[in-house]
Amino acid sequence: xxxxxxxxxxxxxxxxxxxxxxxxxxxxxxxxxxxxxxxxxxxxxxxxxxxxxxxxxxxxxxxxxxxxxxxxxxxxxxxxxxxxxxxxxxxxxxxxxxxxxxxxxxxxxxxxxxxxxxxxxxxxxxxxxxxxxxxxxxxxxxxxxxxxxxxxxxxxxxxxxxxxxxxxxxxxxxxxxxxxxxxxxxxxxxxxxx
Numbered sequence: 778x779x780x781x782x783x784x785x786x787x788x789x790x791x792x793x794x795x796x797x798x799x800x801x802x803x804x805x806x807x808x809x810x811x812x813x814x815x816x817x818x819x820x821x822x823x824x825x826x827x828x829x830x831x832x833x834x835x836x837x838x839x840x841x842x843x844x845x846x847x848x849x850x851x852x853x854x855x856x857x858x859x860x861x862x863x864x865x866x867x868x869x870x871x872x873x874x875x876x877x878x879x880x881x882x883x884x885x886x887x888x889x890x891x892x893x894x895x896x897x898x899x900x901x902x903x904x905x906x907x908x909x910x911x912x913x914x915x916x917x918x919x920x921x922x923x924x925x926x927x928x929x930x931x932x933x934x935x936x937x938x939x940x941x942x943x944x945x946x947x948x949x950x951x952x953x954x955x956x957x958x959x960x961x962x963x964x965x966x967x968x969x970x971x
Contacts (some may be wrong), residue, residue, distance in 0.1 A: 778821045780809040780918035782900075782907040789919040790926065798962030801926060810919045812914070817952055817966040820908060822896035824848075829891065834875050837966060840895035841871025847894035853881035854888050871895060871966070888968070917960040924954055 786801055787793070813820050819840035824847070829836050831853055843849065845868050846907040853859040858864055863879040866872075873891060875881070883887055953961070 778809060778813075779811055779907045780807050780820070780910060781805055781922060782914050784923050785907075785915065786919055790923055797926070801922070804922050804925050805918070808918055808925060811953065812918055812921070812957075812961065814963060815958070816964055817968055820896050820910065822894065822898045822908075824892070824894045826890065826892045828887035830883055830886050831881040831887040831889045834877065834880060835874040836875075836889070836891060838873065838893060838895055839893065839966070840893075841869065842895065842897075843868040843871055844894040848892065849894075849951075850890075850892040852890045852892075854884075889907040911964070913960050914964060917957045920960075921953055922956045 781789075783798060783802055783805065787798075790801075799884060817839075819825070821840075822844065823840070825838075825840055827838060843866055846868060848867065849860065851860075851864055851873060858875075858879070858881070860866065862876070864873050864875045867874060897910045900907045900909045
């Protein structure tokens with residue numbers, strides 16, 4: 778699963794040759810995984826099942842947007858709940874919200890089962906390596922990949938001295954760049970939300 782295609786990254790880097798294609802592919806794969814971990818959610822669209830403790834109004838799914846054209850089943854113990862009567866779906870946020878009068882009661886752990894399809898689909902013909910994600914997530918991935926590629930030979934270097942002066946470099950970040958985090962903030966599922 779890639780958040781930016783090799784072609785798009787090479788365009789971003791203004792590279793026309795194929796000299797670094799394997800390295801760029803490796804960087805894309807690693808940055809995509811880092812971003813997915815930072816977002817605290819699964820990005821690849823797939824059918825999923827999750828179990829929750831009952832007794833709450835909101836249930837945050839780990840993969841969204843929710844595909845409302847696919848099967849969505851919410852079951853409390855053995856009773857299937859009814860969409861738009863017992864609960865509502867906030868597809869883009871990945872939230873199942875129960876009516877206050879329909880909140881399933883808590884008896885034992887993991888009695889609420891939700892089966893759904895969520896995440897972003899592959900982009901399709903000619904670009905199947907990449908997900909069909911919002912443009913700003915692609916932009917964030919491109920920026921981080923470009924940074925990692927350009928700074929790959931600077932590992933451990935903090936300053937460079939020359940005859941006419943010296944240059945101090947900011948340390949190479951082992952995490953995402955602040956500007957990348959700013960872009961991704963609107964897509965992040967906060968840690969501890971389930």
